[in-house]
Amino acid sequence: MKRRDFITLLGGAAAWPLTARAQQREMRRIGVLTALASDDPEGQARLAAFAQGLQQSGWTVGQNVRVDYRWSGGNADNMRKYAAELVALAPDVILAHSSQAIAPLLQATRTVPIVFTAVSDPVGAGYVDSLARPGGNATGFLVWEYSIAGKWLELLKEIAPGVTRAAVLRETVVAGGPALFGVIQAAAPSLGVELRPVDVRDAGEIERAITAFAQGANGGLIVTGSILAAVHRDLIVTLAARHKLAAVYFGRHFVTGGGLISYGPDFVDQHRRAAGYVDRILKGEKPADLPVQAPTKYELVINLKTAKALGLEIPPTVLARADEVIE
Numbered sequence: 335m336k337r338r339d340f341i342t343l344l345g346g347a348a349a350w351p352l353t354a355r356a357q358q359r360e361m362r363r364i365g366v367l368t369a370l371a372s373d374d375p376e377g378q379a380r381l382a383a384f385a386q387g388l389q390q391s392g393w394t395v396g397q398n399v400r401v402d403y404r405w406s407g408g409n410a411d412n413m414r415k416y417a418a419e420l421v422a423l424a425p426d427v428i429l430a431h432s433s434q435a436i437a438p439l440l441q442a443t444r445t446v447p448i449v450f451t452a453v454s455d456p457v458g459a460g461y462v463d464s465l466a467r468p469g470g471n472a473t474g475f476l477v478w479e480y481s482i483a484g485k486w487l488e489l490l491k492e493i494a495p496g497v498t499r500a501a502v503l504r505e506t507v508v509a510g511g512p513a514l515f516g517v518i519q520a521a522a523p524s525l526g527v528e529l530r531p532v533d534v535r536d537a538g539e540i541e542r543a544i545t546a547f548a549q550g551a552n553g554g555l556i557v558t559g560s561i562l563a564a565v566h567r568d569l570i571v572t573l574a575a576r577h578k579l580a581a582v583y584f585g586r587h588f589v590t591g592g593g594l595i596s597y598g599p600d601f602v603d604q605h606r607r608a609a610g611y612v613d614r615i616l617k618g619e620k621p622a623d624l625p626v627q628a629p630t631k632y633e634l635v636i637n638l639k640t641a642k643a644l645g646l647e648i649p650p651t652v653l654a655r656a657d658e659v660i661e
Contacts, residue, residue, distance in 0.1 A: 360398055361398060361399065361400055362393070362398065362399045362400070362426045362616050363399070363400050363401075363402065363423065363424070363425040363426050364388075364399060364400070364401045364402070364425055364426065364427055364428070364429065364612060364616075365401075365402050365404070365420035365421075365423060365425040365427075365428040365429070365446075366381065366384075366401055366402065366403045366404065366428070366429045366431075367404050367406070367413070367416055367417060367420055367428060367429070367430050367431065367435040367439060368380075368381070368403070368404070368405055368406070368429075368431040368432075368435065369406050369407075369408055369413065369431055369432040369434045369435055369561040369564075369565075370405060370406075370407065370408070370431070370561075370564065370565065371405055371407035371408070371565065372403075372405040372407075374405075374407075374565075375587075376564070376585075376587040376601070377405065377431075379602050380431070380451075380601055380602050380604075380605040381403070381605065383602045383603070383605045383606040383609075384429065384605040384606065384608060384609050384612075385401070385609075386606060386609075387605070387606040387607070387608070387609025387610060387613075388609045388612065388613065390609070391609060391610065391613035392613075393613065393616070399616075402420060402423055402425065404416035404417075404419065404420055406434070406435070407565060408434075408561050408562050408564075408565035408566075410434065410507075413434055413435060413438055414438045414441075417435070417438035417439045417441070417442050418438075418442050420439070421439065421442040421443045421446055424446070425446060426447070426615070426616055427446070427447040427448070427449060427612050427615045427616060428446055428447070428448045428449070429448075429449050429450075429451070429605075429608060429612060430448050430449070430450040430451070430472075430474070431450070431451050431452055431605075432450075432451070432452045432453065432561050433452075433453050433454070433459060433461075433508045433509070433510070434508070434561050435450070436448065436450045436453060436456075436461055436472060436474075437459070437461075439472075440461060440470075440471075440472060443471070444470065444471055445471055446471060447471055447472075447615045447620070447621045448471055448472040448473075448474070448621065449472075449473060449474045449608050449611045449612050449615065449621070450472060450473070450474030450475065451474055451475045451477075451601075451604050451605055451608050452475070452477040452559075452601060452604065453474060453475070453476065453477060454476065454477050454478065454480070454508070454509065454510035454513070454514075454559065455480075455509045455510065455513070456468075456472075456474070456476070456626055458509055459509055462626060465625060465626040466625050466626075467622070467623070467625070468621055468622055468623075468624065468625070468626060469622050470621065470622060471621050471622070472621055473611065473621040473622070473624040473625070473626055474608065474611065474626060474627075475604050475607060475608060475626070475627050475628075475629070476626060476627065476628045476629065477510070477559060477599060477604075477629070478559070478598065478599055478629060479628070480510070480513045480514055480516075480517050481517060482514075482517075482584075482597070482598070483514040483515070483517035483518045483521075483556075483558060484517050484518065484520070484521040485597060486518065486556050486558070486582045486584070486597060487500065487518050487521050487522065487525060487527065487556060487582075488521070488525070489582050489595065489597055489652070490527075490554045490556060490580060490581075490582045491525050491527065492649060492651075492652055493580060493582075493594070493595060493641075493646060493648055493649065493652060494554055494580035494646060496552055497527065497552055497553065497554035497580060498526060498527060498528060498552040499527065499528045499529075499530065499547075499550055499551075499552055499553045499554070500518075500522075500527050500528070500529055500530070500553070500554045500555065500556055501529075501530045501531075501532050501543070501544060501547040501553065501554075501555050501556070501579075502515055502518055502529055502530065502531050502532065502556045502558060503532045503534050503540070503555070503556070503557045503558060503560065503563055503570070504531060504532070504533065504534065504558045504560065505533070505534045505558075505559075505560035505561065505562055505563065506533050508560075508561075510558070510559055510560075511534075511558065511559075511560065514558040514559060515529075515531055515558065518556065518558075527554075530547055532544070532547070534560050534562045534563050534566070535562070536562075537566050537569055540566055540569060540570060540573070541569065541573060544570070544573045544574075544577065544579075545573070545577070548573075548577035548578075548579060553577075553579055554579055554580045554581065554582075555570075555574055555579045555580070555581035555582070556581070556582050557570060557581065557582070557583045557584060557588065558584060559584045559585075559598070560584075563584075564585070564587065567583075567587065567588050567591060567593075568591060570588070570593075571588060571591050571592045571593045572592075574593065574594070575592065575640070575643065575644075578644055578645075580594055580644060580646060581593060581594050581595075582594070582595055582596065582597070583595070583596040583598075584596065584597075584598040585598045585599075585601060586598070586600075586633055586635040586658065587601075589635040589636070589637045589640075589660060590635075590637075590660065592637065592640055593637060593640065594636070594637055594640045594641060594644065594646075595634070595635065595636050595637070595641075595648075595652075596633075596634070596635045597632065597633070597634050597635075598632065598633070599629035599631065599632055599633075600629070600631040600632070600633055603630070603631050604629065607627070607630075611624055633657040633658065634652075634655050634656045634657050634658075635656065635657060635658045635659075635660070636648055636652070636653065636656045636658070636659050636660065637660040638659060638660065638661045639660065639661060
């Protein structure tokens with residue numbers, strides 16, 4: 335080897351650690367706290383959309399951004415523990431899925447920027463000052479307006495006109511549970527439906543309550559927005575099928591798993607949009623100045639195989655409105 339070539343090679347080798355250190359300094363860090371379980375296909379789809387959104391904005395995991403994930407599986411104790419863990423990692427921004435995630439994060443930090451998804455009333459809960467000007471270290475995406483709950487009851491009567499009783503699954507520990515039930519309660523008399531609230535706490539309680547309710551005739555089921563309902567959705571769908579209950583759900587992930595019909599926001603799309611806010615924060619904008627956004631995509635999904643098993647014929651007017659029909 336010539337001396338000049340050797341010196342060039344040596345110089346390049348000496349520069350490698352400097353380059354590596356420079357790349358390390360440029361690596362940004364994102365924390366993700368989600369209420370679903372790590373093996374939940376719905377949770378994986380949402381975070382895949384989030385990663386895709388980041389990549390479209392120029393952030394590639396492992397190259398210029400690192401993502402630390404924590405999955406609580408609906409366990410509130412885990413959520414508090416993981417919130418503290420993520421804050422201790424000093425990330426540049428945290429993605430928080432649901433009120434169950436944002437609440438402990440805001441207890442742990444008022445400085446680390448947070449982008450939330452699937453939160454129903456961030457102003458009422460004190461997460462932000464207002465939708466237009468959040469004011470603190472958090473902003474994000476509303477899951478829906480409470481008025482959607484009235485549409486769930488209307489949909490139940492459209493597809494199963496004989497229903498005169500409805501069990502309503504709700505999660506009372508978050509503001510959305512009682513609020514959504516209140517909207518359904520207000521609409522029920524005009525539709526001739528008697529309601530039975532069912533508090534969602536654990537699998538055993540869900541099974542006992544639905545089984546007891548199903549002993550009566552002309553029953554239906556409404557599953558309102560709830561992390562615990564999403565975690566236990568296979569059980570709920572199974573119970574609805576076993577007891578021949580027409581059921582309306584808040585998200586398509588219930589219907590793809592065998593549920594009858596759902597109407598709600600596109601949660602996967604919401605996580606893709608959340609990546610845009612994370613990108614803006616990584617580039618210097620503040621959550622306080624980024625308005626909380628409402629859903630832009632709602633979807634009506636129907637499982638015709640399940641309808642047939644229940645002996646229901648979905649009205650053509652409902653089928654015509656469907657965004658997706660599973661046969």
